[in-house]
Amino acid sequence: MLMRFVQQPTVLALLLFVTGILVVAMVLIISGPMLMALAVSSMCYAALRPTADALVRRGLSDNAAVAFTMLLMTLMLLTICLLLLPILATQVASLSARMGHLDEQLIHMLDQLADLVVQHTGFHLDAASIASNILANLGEQAAKLGDKLAEWFHHVAFSLVLIPLLVFFLLRDYHQLRNDAMQLLPNRYFELGWLVYNRVAAQLQSYVRGLSIQGIAMMMMCMLGFYLIGVDFAPMLGVSTALLNLIPFFGISLAKIPPLLVVMLSDDPDFITAAMALGVVFFAQTVDAVLLVPRVVARSADLHPLTVMIGVALAGYYFGFFGMILVVPVMFSMKVVFSELRKGLHQLHRHAE
Amino acid sequence: MGHPLWENFFRHQHDWVYRCCRLCESSPLFRGIPKRAIRWLVSRMHVRHFDAGETVFRMGDPGAGALLLLSGSVNIMINGVCVATLHEGDLFGEVALANDLPRTADAVTASPCEMVFFLRSDLQEWIDTSPRQASTLLVNLSDILARRLMQANVRYEQEVIPQENSN
Numbered sequence: 021m022l023m024r025f026v027q028q029p030t031v032l033a034l035l036l037f038v039t040g041i042l043v044v045a046m047v048l049i050i051s052g053p054m055l056m057a058l059a060v061s062s063m064c065y066a067a068l069r070p071t072a073d074a075l076v077r078r079g080l081s082d083n084a085a086v087a088f089t090m091l092l093m094t095l096m097l098l099t100i101c102l103l104l105l106p107i108l109a110t111q112v113a114s115l116s117a118r119m120g121h122l123d124e125q126l127i128h129m130l131d132q133l134a135d136l137v138v139q140h141t142g143f144h145l146d147a148a149s150i151a152s153n154i155l156a157n158l159g160e161q162a163a164k165l166g167d168k169l170a171e172w173f174h175h176v177a178f179s180l181v182l183i184p185l186l187v188f189f190l191l192r193d194y195h196q197l198r199n200d201a202m203q204l205l206p207n208r209y210f211e212l213g214w215l216v217y218n219r220v221a222a223q224l225q226s227y228v229r230g231l232s233i234q235g236i237a238m239m240m241m242c243m244l245g246f247y248l249i250g251v252d253f254a255p256m257l258g259v260s261t262a263l264l265n266l267i268p269f270f271g272i273s274l275a276k277i278p279p280l281l282v283v284m285l286s287d288d289p290d291f292i293t294a295a296m297a298l299g300v301v302f303f304a305q306t307v308d309a310v311l312l313v314p315r316v317v318a319r320s321a322d323l324h325p326l327t328v329m330i331g332v333a334l335a336g337y338y339f340g341f342f343g344m345i346l347v348v349p350v351m352f353s354m355k356v357v358f359s360e361l362r363k364g365l366h367q368l369h370r371h372a373e
Numbered sequence: 374m375g376h377p378l379w380e381n382f383f384r385h386q387h388d389w390v391y392r393c394c395r396l397c398e399s400s401p402l403f404r405g406i407p408k409r410a411i412r413w414l415v416s417r418m419h420v421r422h423f424d425a426g427e428t429v430f431r432m433g434d435p436g437a438g439a440l441l442l443l444s445g446s447v448n449i450m451i452n453g454v455c456v457a458t459l460h461e462g463d464l465f466g467e468v469a470l471a472n473d474l475p476r477t478a479d480a481v482t483a484s485p486c487e488m489v490f491f492l493r494s495d496l497q498e499w500i501d502t503s504p505r506q507a508s509t510l511l512v513n514l515s516d517i518l519a520r521r522l523m524q525a526n527v528r529y530e531q532e533v534i535p536q537e538n539s540n
């Protein structure tokens with residue numbers, strides 16, 4: 021009776037799925053200190069694989085293609101660092117100098133807003149007390165962020181050594197590692213395993229491609245918009261807005277914070293520029309919601325809004341900012357793996373009867 | 374099972390890769406494909422061992438690719454009747470290379486077997502990497518499948534139609 025229940029495709033798929041999740045969780049706990057390096061290496065692998073494949077197509081051997089790709093990556097990183105570091109250093113220095121005047125600038129902007137409100141509604145706003153409340157809150161958050169940043173930079177230093185090595189071995193041996201893992205499957209489920217893997221990989225690739233298109237489009241729109249209305253640090257703001265916008269639900273609000281902060285820290289902060297900066301983000305988000313999400317993302321990530329909201333809230337609580345960005349791809353992968361596993365087992369079960 | 378990281382330093386070619394390359398070179402599916410390309414392709418295939426009497430696949434199962442028999446023999450059965458026995462060097466299940474159609478017969482090993490899976494995903498990867506060489510294989514595949522269709526038509530004409538007429 022129990023055996024018959026367990027052999028039902030859905031129950032079997034659920035058992036296999038839960039076992040798989042436990043194994044993955046165990047691996048994640050064990051590889052905790054290296055998790056960031058592993059994640060970045062996987063992303064670098066996904067980005068560099070097409071280059072290595074293109075070189076193989078041009079007649080290079082696998083090893084030569086991998087070596088050449090790694091050389092290209094190193095040269096590109098060095099060039100970017102040499103070009104970007106001086107600009108970034110200047111921008112950070114200017115930003116930190118302006119941070120000292122944050123209170124004055126915030127009061128100045130709130131005064132402008134209070135004048136506008138008094139003129140049009142007759143309602144009086146106490147700019148100084150609002151500014152002191154905001155600054156107290158910001159100071160608390162900044163102290164926490166400082167601690168986290170110190171820890172993060174420690175991770176980055178460790179990862180910088182590890183990532184190139186991991187990327188090299190992934191480019192060279194990923195196929196072999198994957199094939200060896202698939203060899204662990206019993207004969208009866210070998211073909212099914214490959215079918216499930218291929219379907220999952222295809223769906224995930226399409227989802228990640230959709231997310232990348234969404235991120236790049238958001239970044240370009242915001243960057244151009246901020247540049248046109250004269251907001252400082254337009255490229256940096258474009259990137260941060262695009263990244264924050266990737267967080268489902270909460271990202272819509274979070275993405276508006278960095279441009280607002282930069283306007284407040286500018287030499288002459290005014291309410292009109294702040295409103296225009298918000299308008300740029302709002303316009304980009306409207307284009308994103310109307311054109312990009314339905315065409316490139318939503319079709320592949322078919323998740324219920326309530327599931328996503330709960331997932332994002334929990335991931336944010338347990339894993340912070342990156343957890344909020346990564347939770348949807350992870351939930352989507354889990355859904356695809358389970359549904360494909362169940363579908364495949366149903367097919368096998370139906371034909372066995 | 375080899376350990377790839379360790380093998381990076383002491384890499385050696387498996388015995389089955391040599392045997393499989395030799396068999397592929399004489400198979401009609403790989404006619405006109407350079408030896409180097411065959412070796413590249415074979416290095417991406419997957420070797421499996423089966424006991425005697427073990428089911429390789431059942432009719433209606435989803436197929437992920439073709440199989441090449443390296444050693445042993447396999448019975449191809451339809452409704453429990455053996456319609457063919459395959460031996461070393463024979464390729465079967467090629468339909469799955471073209472599409473994800475279900476298997477059209479049962480395959481059960483008649484003796485302990487060693488066989489190699491040539492998966493549709495590996496073929497797809499090869500099409501992306503070397504489209505010109507892969508097109509030769511696709512032409513060979515369509516040739517094999519067309520011949521098999523013709524044989525089935527002839528058999529239908531010779532065996533089924535006379536039976537229907539006599540009834």
